[in-house]
Amino acid sequence: MYDKIAAFYSFLKTKKVAFIGLGVSHNDLIKLMLKKGIDVTLLDKREADAIGEQYNELKDEGANFCLGNDYLASLTDYDVVFRSPGVYFFKDELIKARKNGVVITSEMEVFFDLCPCKIYAVTGSDGKTTTTTLISEMLKVSGKTVYIGGNIGKALLPLVEEMKPEDVCTVELSSFQLISMRQSPDVAVVTNIAPNHLDVHKDMQEYIDCKANLLAHQNAFSKTVLNLDNELGYSLEPYVRGQLSCFSRQTKPKEGTFLDENGNLCKVHDGNTRILFNKLEIRLPGIHNVENYLAAIAAVGDEVSDQTILKVAREFGGVEHRIEFVREIDGVKYYNDSIASSPTRTIAGLNSFEQKMIIIAGGYDKKIPYEPLGPVLVERAKILILLGATAPKIEKAVRDCENFETSGLQIVHVSTLEEAVAKARELAQQGDVVSLSPASASFDLYKNFEERGKHFKRIVNEMQ
Template sequence: MTKAQRYFMEIKDKRVAFIGTGVSHLELIKLFLSKGIRCVVCDKKTEDEFDELIYEELSAKGCEFSLGEHYLDIIFNCDIVFRTPGMYYNDETITKARKAGVAITSEMETFFDLCPCKIYGVTGSDGKTTTTTLISEMLKAEGKRVHIGGNIGKALLPIVETMSDSDVAVVELSSFQLISMRQSPNVAAITNITPNHLNVHGTMEEYIGAKANLIAHQNGYSRTVLNEDNEETIKLADLVRGKLVTFSLKHPVQTGTYLNDDGMLCYTEKGRTTEIVHKDDIRIPGIHNVANYLTAIAAVWGEVSIQSIVQVAKNFGGVEHRIEFVREIDGV
């Protein structure tokens, strides 16, 4: 019996609340309902405002609803609550429920508990979506079966039962997801840390603490990628329990990736440096994307061949809705 199968068997008599029906929850709710688990959707939208098709579909499957102003009151009568990343972990009602013995979790936390395969995790104030995608593309080019999710793409918990131990999961994690995480990925990369979301986190210290959760629970066999050019990120080096790999656009590093004076992206370790690809051969434009490649290469080094890395660099056209080539007019 897999961990996922055991989990669903153990909670089959529980009442589970889901806050919101966004990308990370809708398929998850359907999965739980298919397992015969009692589910409650909690949403501050009123019944008139709630999506009629979703309401009818979930109702037909036996789902309960708690909608409108007091939508969270019902969680005190539930055993487990899945909060959406948009629901602040230290919300007053969530905190009261947790203290009352209700299990507060999230799609990504539970996925980490149940995932049977290696996990690559990426966070940062900028560049995390592109870096996450690059890692997944490099692993795919190497022939791996890759599942990409988290703050990008789709929820992974609904498909965890279809995963095998030879697969790879690549997840982008925001500070809102990380703040309550008590597990870290096998390979963790932090692109950078700059002031962000302080209207929610309140202090820079809480924001940095959330980001640090990506690496705080790793073990001695883990790999951690940090940005040497970003002061707040490299300060986290003391938290690293496994192998520390760094990257820099400005200077050579002891172990990791850097951009040399000739414009080559290099990997160096134990005094041996390998030139990988020239920055001008990277299809997506901008020095920030060179940094994203340095991060991704540092994360997959040893698992992905240079040939696969170069293939992605020359052919990957970028993440949708990011900087994309449209057309050339008069040489521009």
């Protein structure tokens, strides 16, 4: 395996290599390849000034650059091109380059080819980051050396040379990463599938097909975890080649995990059922996090002890930007749920609290339907503060509900996040909960949901 890694980098020394976009994964990987003497060019729509300090660092280490609006015009000049997840695989320029013999790949595709250890990978429309992290935490507590990456954490390919066969990798994968994957992990977890990213994907079927790639290339010794309660997610069952383990809040699977009528998380294995612990032991709020635990346990429950799983449930405090408690001021609690970039995520956040909430929502329009969100907002929110491109769609979904007029839900429009927080503080009463739960992507105002969440936290923490 280690010879395979060395052979790969030796092969690249004879090629012209390009990277499209400079994200976390590409920054580390470009630096590594430059150190190995590989000819590397960064292709980026931004100019040098916009890239900033990273441009100077890469230039000093010997990188070449093709910047500006025509950054993809010269793709056929290169032998190997690494695509960032944000660049659509079926973009015209990439199709042309592939037809002209250019190798179009990605950091994650190559990592899967070269990784020497077991890979657990998670995808889904909602819950994939928390589930990936829970799997990682359970394996760490059990004594494993764990590398976590993909859509979260560090780039994994630059670390592959230090990995050992007895180590494990936990990877979160988005549809944009999976669209070109032709290799699947040892353990594949699909948390759920719901409409998302339809502003980029050709249609919903393409989005589903991307998710299917997570397990489509598994072998007979693999394991797949599917959600029995999610029709679209469970529709991938025909792809399963190895062991199938399911999780459910509504029914008992033949193999896997479920929530019983008393709120106990239970495990079914070889026909035997055992209770693990009650959902009240889980530190993270919300029934959706019970689902995340069921999914994670279904993935690793055969390899880590019940005591380890319970320890993680009691101690793990959550992932940043996922119903993250920020601060209490004047008796009002503020939560950062910026990860909620789709209606289903916002619905999960709304259902995590027993009281009606003040919700800040709206953002970039991913062309996904908001009708399912309307009734939940009417039932679970007392004040709805809207901003961004999707504000009219969210308001329409709410006003179209039969019981809107009698619900007492107040709708307020603002232009900025600062105005949203100020309005929330003005309208909140002691004991209220305020949550940034946008139900939309962040791209109209922010680079990503992390940047949006950090801005929200900064505004809240600066309140006097």
